[in-house]
Structures are given as C-alpha cells and as structure tokens.
Amino acid sequence: MLTSSTTVEETGALDAAAAYVADARRNLRPLKSGKNMVADMQETDWVAMMARVRNDRDQAAFAAIFRHFGPRVKAYLMKGGASEPLAEECMQEALATVWRKVELFDPARASVATWIFTIARNRRIDMIRKERRPEPEDLSWGPEAEPDQEDVLSMQQESERLTQAIRTLPEKQRKLIEQAYFGDLTHSQIAADTGLPLGTIKSRIRLALERLRHTMK
Amino acid sequence: MNGTMEQKSKEIRHHLSDDVLMAYSAGALPEAFNLVVASHVSLSDESRARLEAFDAVGGAVLDGSDTVALHADSLDATMALIAAQDGVREAPRAAPEDAVFPQPLRDYIDGDLDAVAWRSIGGGVRQSIIPTSSDATVRLLHIPAGTAIPDHGHSGMEMTLVLKGAFRDEFDRFARGDVEVANEHLNHTPIAEEGEDCICLAATDAPLKFSGFLPRIAQRFAGI
Numbered sequence: 001m002l003t004s005s006t007t008v009e010e011t012g013a014l015d016a017a018a019a020y021v022a023d024a025r026r027n028l029r030p031l032k033s034g035k036n037m038v039a040d041m042q043e044t045d046w047v048a049m050m051a052r053v054r055n056d057r058d059q060a061a062f063a064a065i066f067r068h069f070g071p072r073v074k075a076y077l078m079k080g081g082a083s084e085p086l087a088e089e090c091m092q093e094a095l096a097t098v099w100r101k102v103e104l105f106d107p108a109r110a111s112v113a114t115w116i117f118t119i120a121r122n123r124r125i126d127m128i129r130k131e132r133r134p135e136p137e138d139l140s141w142g143p144e145a146e147p148d149q150e151d152v153l154s155m156q157q158e159s160e161r162l163t164q165a166i167r168t169l170p171e172k173q174r175k176l177i178e179q180a181y182f183g184d185l186t187h188s189q190i191a192a193d194t195g196l197p198l199g200t201i202k203s204r205i206r207l208a209l210e211r212l213r214h215t216m217k
Numbered sequence: 218m219n220g221t222m223e224q225k226s227k228e229i230r231h232h233l234s235d236d237v238l239m240a241y242s243a244g245a246l247p248e249a250f251n252l253v254v255a256s257h258v259s260l261s262d263e264s265r266a267r268l269e270a271f272d273a274v275g276g277a278v279l280d281g282s283d284t285v286a287l288h289a290d291s292l293d294a295t296m297a298l299i300a301a302q303d304g305v306r307e308a309p310r311a312a313p314e315d316a317v318f319p320q321p322l323r324d325y326i327d328g329d330l331d332a333v334a335w336r337s338i339g340g341g342v343r344q345s346i347i348p349t350s351s352d353a354t355v356r357l358l359h360i361p362a363g364t365a366i367p368d369h370g371h372s373g374m375e376m377t378l379v380l381k382g383a384f385r386d387e388f389d390r391f392a393r394g395d396v397e398v399a400n401e402h403l404n405h406t407p408i409a410e411e412g413e414d415c416i417c418l419a420a421t422d423a424p425l426k427f428s429g430f431l432p433r434i435a436q437r438f439a440g441i
Contacts (some may be wrong), residue, residue: 009277059296066292071284078285088288101307109269114276121244121275131248131350136265137320138309163277180241181275182282190245192235198270206266213262215385 001178020065046112054102065112066095073120079182094123104140108147108208111159117181145215151208158201165196229394232264233257235271237376237398242271242364249420251353252347253322253376253396256418259312259319260394264396317381322418330381330416355420360384360409375399378409382415384408411440 045066052061073094077087097119105115125133141147166174173195180190233254240246241254260264282326288294312320317330325347326332335343335357342361360366361381376398383392386405391397399405 063292066295069279070287070291070295072279072282074285074287075282076279084285087285089293091327092289092295092298095295100302100305102421103306104309110272111276111280113280114269117275117279118272120279121242125244129350132325133244134248134252134321134324135310136255136268137259137311139311140309159273159276162273163280166274166277167281172246177274178278178282179381180239181268181278185243185245187237187240187245187250190236190240190243192239192271194239194274196274198274201273202266202270205269206262209262209266 047107069116090127094120108151108155109205139212141188155204229261231395238268239271247353248349249353252355253378253418253420255321256319257378257396352424358417360415362409362414363411365406365408375421377417377419380416382413383410384415
C-alpha cells in the first residue's frame, strides 16, 4: 500500500508548495521540510481507502470517502439545478454506486475525485435529466492483474497538480471551468481550451491504457 | 507487444475533437450524441485518453468545490441502499471480440447487428432510429457497397461513426471507428466503398435536409 514514505517527489514542488500555502482553509497535511515534500497525501489516502472498500468491504473507509465527497457531490448537483431533497437522494445513489462499482476504479487512470465525478455526473443525467447515459465499454484489470504502483502514484500526483492549477487560475477563468462542469451550459457554450496543462495527464492515461490492453490480451 | 485492440485503435484516423469530448465529459451533450461518443471512445484509446483527461478536470473541480450539508441520517441511508443491493458488484461491460457494435450501442439495441429492425428509406439505403431524448436524433444507417448516401446539407451538427465497411466523401476516407463531424457549412456526398456494405451510427441535432426531390419525399415517410 502507498504510505507517506513512498510519496516523496521533487518536481514541481515549488509551484505545488505555493499552492499548498494558499490552501490553508483545506485540511491538507503540512509540508515536509526542504524541497522534498509529501506531494499528495490527500489523494493517496483516498486510493488506499478505495482499496480497503474493494478488498475488505471496509465500512469505516467508505464512511471516510462518504464524508469527504458526499457534501461535494451534493453541492455539484444543486449547482446543476437540483432541489435540495433531490440532490440528497441523488448523492446517496451516487455514493452507493461507488461501493457497487469499486472494482472498476483504476487508480492508474483517474483520481478518486475524478472517478466519483463521473459517477455523480451519470447519476445526475439519469435522475435529474431523466435520460440514459451511454458510457464507453469498461476496461478492467480483472482479478489477477493490478496497475503498476508507480503509475498509480504518478497519476494521483498529476491529478493533485491539476486541482492546484485550477485553484490558482485567474478568477474569471476558474469560474468558466466550474460553470462548464457544474452549471448547465450547452455544448456550444463550452470551450475546450481550458488553458490547463492536460497533456501530461493525457499521456499518463494513454500509457496506463496501453499497459491495461497488454494484460487483457 | 501491442494487442489487437491497440492495433485496431491505431488504425483509427478520425477522432473526436476536444470540444466534443469536453462537452461529453461535462454532461452537456444530448443523449443521441452521447451514444455516438461512447461508441467511438469504446473503439479508440486515443479519444479515451483525451476524454479521461477532461474527466480529470471535472474531478479536480469537484475536489476543490465548496460543500452542502448532508442530512443527519445520510450515511445510514446510503449504507441501507448498499445493504439492499449488497453482493451485487458490477462486472465490466465489454462487447465480445467478434461484435460489430461497441458495448454502449449493444446496450441500446439489446444485441448486435442481427438485432436491428431496419426500414428502407429508398435507394437501397436502410435505417433504424434509436429512441433517445428528443433534443437530437440518432440512427443506424445501412448503405449498400458503392451507393451514395443522398446528398444533404446539415442544419446543426451531424456526427457519423463508421462501424462496418467504409465510406468516402470529397475529402477523405472513413473506416471502422472513424468519426466524421459535419456542420451546416458542409454539403457533401458520402459514398460507401465497393466491396462491403457500410454501417454507420449517425446523430443529428436537427433533421437532415435532403437537397434532391425524391429523397425529400422519402424523408417525409422515413421520418428523417
């Protein structure tokens, strides 16, 4: 399992450190000394929590995931126009889906936040827009193979960098991205050029997909 | 070292653009287009990687979001939902190796190519409209080898995914997994290649406007 001693990484530390300082309102763990830092305790913990839910059906780990993501999912649904009771119901359904689909979560391709976002989005389309949501075919590591731990760590750190990058965007640009994902913009109102550094994330996902395809052979 | 799926997706030359993938990720496309996007992504790892990068933006926004208080019994109620369905762990949805249709389309058709109820729309062309929400339309098209799809202009967006065979227009060739996105400025004449009938999945956010007289009559009867 990933622990704090294995998550030390140097690159991008200054940028990330600056963002962490600005982030005192969130309950992240403190930086380690010098230029080395714990890049992403928060996200690494969620991957470990997911592993406990998957392997041990650990209800305490699930409760921790629920307490962090449940209120965010509910906010997402209400910003999308759902009433409070509907958002609560839809959030509960989404988090129950997290439990049911836990084996399909691939930490080499997504952060826990990303994976929960896709589940919440699909629940929103299903329950609030009352449409089916066609999803791509599932790709899974299956019972024997596991993603490479280095790939998992890189992906989680890259996801945290993206979260930091969004937080440090100019207000106007940040609002536009939030509105695209949280509001109810139409297709023609959404601009794909976010100015965010998505190239590295795409490359990492591509690599993870190639490894996954190789094991699926 | 690459598997067959990898080779298959490498042959795909026409992928979806970033704005379509981001709109799909944000949940802003009509259901009909979602079906074409999900089917294309099932066949293209390149598009899947770009899509999942946009999903990561959604995840980052969610993670940095403010919060809304939950009901006092929220966790208990969710655990009760889980208990009511426990034992159910969802298995991966994946189409068999030899399937023509990707899994999301199989979910809608409830089967593969042999489960489609075709209707003739003239000129040897057949179609089958797939029920979705009414803000856009998606249909399967069966075009005999060497046959032109009736010349039409588009109003709004049209997205066409090739599932079997290939077609050419004035500009390019499109084969399995390739997707063509057209708008009202494109007036073109796609022709199914000789040798194999072409099967496509096409979504439009407005009815096709056929420019020939006979196809316009067919349009009225076929509900295009």
